[in-house]
Amino acid sequence: MFIEQEYYLWKMVDYMVHVHQFQVLHVNTSHGEIWLEKKVNRKNHVLRLSHKQLNWRNELSRELETGYRQLNQNRSLFRGGKLEFHMVFVSEHPPVDEWEDTVKEYNDRKIPLHLYYMSDETKEQALEDLFKPLDIEKPEIHRSLREEDMEASLPSMKHQLVKKQREQREAAASIFDYGRPRLTYVLLAVNILVFLYLEMVGSTTSIETLISYGAKYNPAIMDGEWWRILTSTFLHIGFIHLFMNMLALYYLGSAVERIYGTLRFAVIYFAAGLFGGMASFMINPSVAAGASGAIFGLFGALLFFGVQYKQLFLRTMGYNLIVIIGINIAFGVMVPQVDNGAHIGGLIGGFTASAMVHLPKHAMKKWQPAAVLLYAGAMAAMVYLGMTGAFNGEQSRMVVQEVSELNEQESYSDVIQITTQALEEPQGYEAELLFHRSYAYLQSGESAEAEEDLEQVISIAPDLAEAHYNLALLLQQDGELEKAAERASKAAELNPDNADFQQLNEELAQ
Template identity: 40%
Template sequence: MYLKNKYLQNKCTFELMSKHGFEWLSSTTDKEHYLLEKQEKGKIFVIRVSNQQYNWRRELEKDIEKFEEYYVTKFNKGVFFQKIYFHHILVMDFEPVDEWGDLKKGTHSSPKIQQTNVHTFLDGDQSLDFSIHHDPILISAEFPNNMIDLEQMNHFFQTKIAKLHQERTNQLKQLFLQSKPVWIYPFIIVNIILFFILEMNGGSTNPKTLIQFGAKYNIAIMEGEWWRFITSMFLHIGIMHLTLNMIALYFIGALVERMYGHCRFIFIYFSAGLTGGIASFAFNPQIAAGASGAIFGLFGALLFFGLQYPKIFFKTMGWNVLFILMINIVFGLSVPQIDNGAHLGGLIGGFIASTTVMFPHLRKGSLQVIGAIALALYACGLFSFGYHYEEVQEDETLHLYVIEQQLKEDDYQTVINRSTAALLYAEDYEAELLFYRSYAYLQQELWDKALRDLEKAVSIKPNFEEAYYNLALIYEQNNQMQKAASSIEKAIDINPENEEYHDFYQKLKPE
């Protein structure tokens, strides 16, 4: 009887693998127990196929608990909870002699086990008939005519099981070995070289240096310097920014390049970097740089892989990828300095770019065409939105920085033009914009215009000492000594330690 039971066990295991998509996980040394698994729609189905004879209920109960605990401990270490449905197929000569029917209802050894099912394939049964998640399974008990044929068929099924498992293992390895990482190394080298160039030319945290070498700078982009979307991908602000991004690029980039191949990796990387830069342009007015958008795009490529190969994804790296990604998103949303627009924009861009290129040896023409169209619409739509998003493009802080740089270069007419444009949207820094414009007017000897701006500036910001000082200078120029003295007195009240204010006040006093 043992040979027949072994034959049924092997036949059942092979049909579950070949016809119903189950994967071989493990077996005991004596091959009395096979453990199979299938993941489908967020659920995990596990089958133990056994040819062990159980004489007593307690023996069976202990084995059910042992194998369920073994699976949960060894094979189900995901970060998030997944429901597991466990099936025990028992190929036996006879049932346990004592009452055991209640075990079919399920006594679980772990809270992760949602349901336990026990199916028996007894001597004399014509077939085993049950279903797993609407998938009907029927295993017939047809045996060869003699013992020699039975033994040969038994060996045949064992060989088929091993071969099928090896083929699937090789397919899994092949998915992660499409090519060796090549491009991540020059990308890392270029980023490091440019970082040191920044440091030698004013510092990587210096806004003027960043702008000079191609950082994302909305004002310049609005004036036609669109190439900054690419150049900003290779610049980093500070050593910590560079270090974290290069570590991520080394590990995540190597994985994606192995899976997608060289050309696809480059396309995904630059598509994500570009869309990340455009998203930063659309939602972040500040000067920005870094490979973060492209790196988040690589996460998007891994998510797309998970969509195409969910079983492999969650069996290998899936939960870790989702966990790391969630941490980065939550951290980014909680820290104001982080450019979340670039991160999320790159993530989406990388995902869409992955649909466009697909994988080596996998073609889905219609989906790839849709992906290419979606990527173009996504990039163009983001840019169009950002270009017309006045709240970002007319941001006061950005204009103040530019105006300060133009004043250092004595470009007074540009200061006047830019200040005038920024004042149309000014809220928090209206007084400062008026002050800078008045200074440019003073340099052009437009006294009346400068006076109007300064008077409005101090009415908005009563503690604006520099504005009071400049007002005093204009009043003195117009021989309005009383107003000049009153203005400088207010500056002294605000900052009594400024000797320049006191000297000017003494100059205004009559002899």
């Protein structure tokens, strides 16, 4: 009766795979063991089916432990959703001693184990018990066929199952090999060439150079230079910035272009770059540049892929990708210089753009036009909010911080240019902007301009001791000792704990 048991097993598996689309994880035709999987009602059901005669309870216990250990060894293959493990044995007779409670010792384990022993007397009931949690109808498996007919049909069923496993694997592999990363290499080359050119004509760490060649600079954008939203994605601030972005582009771009194809990849990359750039314009008043927004858009594209192919995504890149995104966002929150607006905006833009174009070999979905409208509406809203300064109303405060850092870096010409433009709409930071510009003028040898700025600072903020002190130094240098002494005395009065202020005051008072 061995043939009858073997036929019953393979007929049951054939029904589950070809009628109800179970995933074939493993097939061993010689030993009669098959592993299947299917997600039902948010649970991953993994089945280990085999036909063998188990005569004693301890034999069954060893089989259960072996199957459970095999499942745990391949636990990473079954991410996403709660896991249910089903072990099915097809046999002519059950074990001769008591065996029904052998599964109880697995009740407290992390993964629930369900046992179905299909002996000749219990096949129909066990089959019904198995298919109930799988939410499928019980098939009619005819056991009245002649043994010769059963044996004749076995090779075909086994061959079809092995073929189905191969087809499923090839279909999964083809998802990651739809396109070739041609545009990714072009983008890498363009970004590197632009970086080298800027280093030849100036410096990629120079604010002045970056603004001149298309960095995201809000005042210029508000004057109509909207093209900066795009051109800024090809500029990078220093070698480390370029290296990190190009490394990410190489790996993420290759993956996304292989999955989506070149045309869809182009739409996703540039749509994400524009979305991230517009988010930066809305939120971040500082000068910004880099492909980070577009690169975060590639993260968004992979997340959209994960929504469409949940199990495949979680088995391959899923958790690692989510961790990397989390680390990058956390890093952006902790490091003030990171343009979080571009990063998060790019991530959202990339996900939305992926919904707009969808994945290859998918029919047009009714929500794709909705994704287009969502993208366009969000872009329009960001333009409006950026122009009205709803989120970056304290733009001048950011400029004050920026020029302070530039003065420390001795980039005095950049300070003069930025503060002069910011002073057109100082937003309550006129004294601070003038003070930093006066310092840049002073260090550039333009004493008259520095003195004029300091006079204005003192008229606006008479309690700013540093302005009195710097003006005293200038007046001393010009030989106007009486005026210098007056300013030095005021600085010492306002900040009596400053040794430099006290020393200059004593020197000019003699």
